[in-house]
Structures are given as C-alpha cells and as structure tokens.
Amino acid sequence: MAEVEHKKERILIVEDERRIAEILNDYLSQSGYEVDHQDRGDKIVELVKKNPPSLILLDVMLPGGDGLEICREIRKFSEVPIIIVSARIDELDRLLGLELGADDYICKPFSPREVVARVKAVFRRSRSAPEAESKLINIDDEKNRITVNGVVMDLTPTEFRLLKLFASKPGRVFSRNQLLELCYQQEQLVFDRVIDSHVKNVRKKLSKVLPGQELIHAVYGVGYRYEVKPADE
C-alpha cells in the first residue's frame, strides 16, 4: 500500500523565540505540513476562530498573552489539537493539574525530531486510535472486569481503576498526583511514587497478554500516558 500523504495539515506555531520558531518551521515543513507562525499571544484566539488550523503548537510565555489562557479560550469553541510547549520541566506537573484540555505537552529544550513525532502521534490519535483500542481493550463496568485482547485481566481494585482511567482517555498525559487522586479514596495519604508500583504491576499483567506491546508509557518528568501504537512504530 502506498504511504498515505498528509492532506497538507496546517500547523500554527505560536512562539516568540524566533530561532525556535524557525527550526520548528523547517522540520514541520520538511515533514509535509503547512506551517503558520505567530510570535504574540494577543491575536491567537481570534485567528483560530477565523481560520482554524489543524494543530497548534503553543508556547506558554508569550508577549501579549498567556499560552494557558489562550488554550482555555480555544477549548471553549474548538477541539483543535493543542500541544503546549513549556520552558520548564518542573512546570509540567502543574500544567497537567490545570486541566487545560491540551493534547500533549513538550518541554524545552526539545529535539525538533521529537516535536515532529509528537505532532504525528497527536494527529494519529485524533483520527484512528479509538478503533484500534476498542478492539484491544474492553471495559465492563457492571462486572468490574477488563478484557484485553480477549483475556480477562486479574486486577486489584486500584489496578482496575488505573487501567480503566487510562483506557478511557487514550493519549492523555496523567501526572502521578492526578492518578493518585483518581485512584484512591481521598482520606488515604499516599506518596506519589506509590503510583509507580501500581503502574508497574499493571504493565506486568498487560505484558503477559500483549507480549512486546507497551500500552502505558512513561512521560519523562511528568507521569504516564496510555497509547496503542501501530505495529510499525
């Protein structure tokens, strides 16, 4: 089968550092995308309303506007994929907690190749992921049962909640704190690294059903993401 061409998806780069914008522009253009660039925050919401791009790469610190506020505003009227670009890794956890509705987060300094890969992944998820996932994983809430690849999983209650949460939001990045809050009763006091051991156990159980395929991916400095990757990656 011939390789599927991009239908000239248009990516809007909102970035005030000229050098970074240029590099992103080069790499994304070479990958077959159409690219627009804006270096200020104040006109972005209007611009997206008038001429919606296929995806937005959004810097946080911008002259004339705050990237987080822009993201929130856009989400009020559009589901366009948004990748937030943060200058600090230790800020990512806070950003996740804000529930901005962004599709992914990238931290500076980044490799342009990685950005291209993440852009492709976001496009892929917004198109075809649900189909692949529904075949792979089935959640039966009434019976508290998760079936993966046709096999009923033997999970503890916490592992069940964890896997259910991940599978219900494919592609979404969860911080350890978020996972703890969502998986534990509030009165329990636990340290956020506890979640790592639960994730490890879920991964181990999944690997028996899906050898060689990873569904729960660590996101450096932040937490975890559930994603079904096509076989060629």
Ligand code: CA
């Ligand atoms: Ca900036």
